[in-house]
Each structure stands twice: as C-alpha cells, then as structure tokens.
Amino acid sequence: MTAPVRLLQCTVNGRATAVAVAPHRTLLEVLRYQLDLIGSKQGCDKGDCGACTVQVDGVPKLACLTLAVAVEGREVTTVEGLGERAGGCHPLQDAFDRHDAAQCGFCTPGILMAADALLRRVQRPVTPDEVRAALAGNLCRCTGYTKIIDAVVDASRRLSQP
C-alpha cells in the first residue's frame, strides 16, 4: 500500500523547507534523495552505526530511524549546516583535519553532529571520557577512535577560548 504524499514543512540547515514526502520515507531518505544533502550517510540503515546522525532541534538523532513526517515544524541540522553555521569550516571539522581524525570519512558526518551536540550542550572544554560517552553510538572502522577523541577535545578547548 502506498499512501499519498504530503507536504512536509520544516527548517533544514536554517532554511525554511517544503517537500512532498510519502509517509513511509525516513528523514535520511528525504535528506539524501530529495534534498540532495548527501553528507548524512546511509550505513547500516537500522540504528547500529550512527553514520546518519543529524540534529533535530539540536538533539542528535538517527535519521535512518526517524520518519520524515515526524520532523514537521522542527529544525533539522546536517553536517552541511555545521560548516555553513561556521562560515565554511567548523572548528570541529578543522580539528578533525589537523588530527587526521578521518580516514575513509564515512562515519565522520555522524560523528561531527554527535560531537557538536555535546559541545553545544556543555559549552566548555570536554574530557576524553565525556567524548567517549557522547560518541558511544557512532562506529568508526578505520581510526581506532583515539584521533577522533583527541580532535573533539581539542575543538572544545579552542571553542572555549575567549
């Protein structure tokens, strides 16, 4: 059974967005295949890997398990919006670059969105354990995590400098 499409209205990366969606489409499918925002990755597609992590009203969530119609009226931020918010390159992205925290890069967008949510929530330098806890839903199969944790800690310090 295919139900009729409906108009979804929400904010995506700061822009008012209206898009026709079928009720069984996930937020990830709409972002990637209807809005061409391919930064959020389709990994396991069932909640294990975290590659699809986006922020909904600032809270990091899995776009692969979110129905698109459920973000009606809400604010969605993807990795594309993270860079835009910082006018090009976000301090987290810069730190990932300097620490070689990305290898294949597939998990990076999801990790950036989970890390950004942590830094925005606490608004101070974070400890490696806090980063580990906040990124406990994001798998990386290349780096071994150490460089990712270093990068997030470093970015949190730089962001906290006056």
Next chain:
Amino acid sequence: MLRLPGFEVATPRTIDEAATLLARPGARVVAGGTDLLPNLKHRLEQPSLLVSLAAVRELGEVVVDARAGVLRIGAGVTLTAVSEHPLVREHLPSLADAAGRVASPLIRNMGTLGGNVNLDTRCRYVNQTAFWRSAIGGCLKSEGNVCHVVPGGRNCVAAMSSDCVPVLISLEAAAVLRSTAGGRELPLAEYFQADGREHTVRRPDEIMAEIRVPLPTGPRRCAYSKWSVRKSIDFPLVSIALRFDLAADAVDAAITAVRVVVGVLGSRPREVTQLDAVIGQPLSDPKVAEAIAARVHAQCKPLENVPYEAPYRREMLAVHTRRAIARLVAEG
C-alpha cells in the same frame, strides 16, 4: 539500503484521539520508532497505519503522586530523560541506570520508556532481513512454521530483551493502559506471557499511557546488571535486576525483602524464587551473594535465541549477580 513498507502515519495530539485511531484494523503505535522501524524494514510485520505518539504531550510527564506513593512516568518520556531525571535518579537509581544503558545515546534520545516496555521479543533467527530469513524458510515468528531455537517446538521462545523491564518488575511497577473502552492498570509482573509472538497481555487497541513505580518506603539497595559484547549499542545478553529492602540504611543491615528479576531468557522475564534463606541476613555477608547467585543459576536457563552460547550465559548470570551485589556492598 533497507526500505520501509508503505503505510499511512497519523499524529494525534491526545491519548483519546490516539486510542480512536488505534482502534482501526491494521493500526500500530509508533513512539520513538527505534524498535518498530527496524522490524518493519525487516518485513516482520506490515501495518497499514502508524499512530505516532510524538505529539501527545500527556505522555511526556514525570510526576510524583504523593497520595498514591508512586512516581508516574509517561510512556512517551525518552530514555535519556528517564536516565537523567532528578526524581528518577533520587528515588529509583536502578531504573535510571537501566534506562541509561539501553542501546546508544542517539537511540536513547529517540526511544521511549513505553517503547522499551513494549519492545518486541528478539531472536537471532528473526531479527534479520527478509532475504536472510528466506534462506532458512523463516520460523514461527516470521513466515515459517518451525522454531530453530527449540527444534520441534510449537511455541516461539524469542527473548524479552528490554533493559528497563526487569528493573521495573523488581520495583513492583504497574502499567496504565488506555483504549476507547476505558483504562486499566496492571502490575508489570503480570504483563508478560510465554509466547514470543504475543508476549504481552496488551490488546492491539490499547495504548500504554504511563508506568507507575512505587516510591521507596524504607531503606533499600537496588542494582541493574547488564552484560553485552560491546558496552554500547548492543542489546543485553545477561540482564539482572536486584532489589534489597533493608532494616536500616546500611549494607550490614538485615535484608527484610528481596526481589531478583532476570531478562533475556524466553519471552517473559523470570522472577527468581526461594530466596527466603537470605531474609534476616546482612546484605554485606558474602554468603548472601553466593546464595542468590546459586538460585539464579539454578532457575534461569538461557536459550540459544540470542548471540553467545546458552551455557556460557548461564554461568555469567551467576557471575554478574555476585558482582552486582559486591558493587552494592562496596558502595556502602
């Protein structure tokens, strides 16, 4: 890529509206969707209408009901909120702990307490893609007519895998269910049944509105012990909730009551019995931990329904019971 099957979605604003929608044939509740959507992507069911609870504000409250002596937690409260809520942490620390150990932080931001209590049973032969299952011809819980866990079995024994359920039962929590026919309250100890295909007594037209957990009336120590392969993301493979009521607020005080509830066995959690020998003994007496671990080991028989060999998990049930009690004693 795992596609969802087609369905309609309704977003009611009140429990009454939701109940009216849920009375339609083929309708199904979706809360956080972190259990239901993977199951739909795996084609384990095909509802025609999802009734989303996301906009039902009444389901999002945590309040102390001093007159009834209970903490009322709305079914729509997220697991992140349950694990961080000051009232839950103060009065029901083992519940805050269990909620905070479900899946991953991202899933806890989405998943709700009601969804966790109503989490579908799990099995290594069923939580797979339809393509994977087609290689073994499905099973009683999917498109087949045999059980791969209990060969020759006519009953599905898929595992009740919720982290919060054993804790809630150990705390004598009750669930409030609502439908167009009215409401009812029943203890969670009576909510589950030994059928992996229909493992709760909730009727399809009923919404779980809230969980009522009695507030402690005297000194006690509670713990939740979970073992999984990774410390995050994974479902529990060993899951034990413990509660000791004590004669005084110290771990060398005598035990006045004890409840031990074990999950991830079959389709219903098991309350461990015959624990009377430890009543009157100090919790800190090492013989108490030994006696309880022995009863857990004797009464709980894990099945080959989830990863890791059943005999190993059975041994680990005793180990984790002992460790959990040792931790409580060490914390004082």
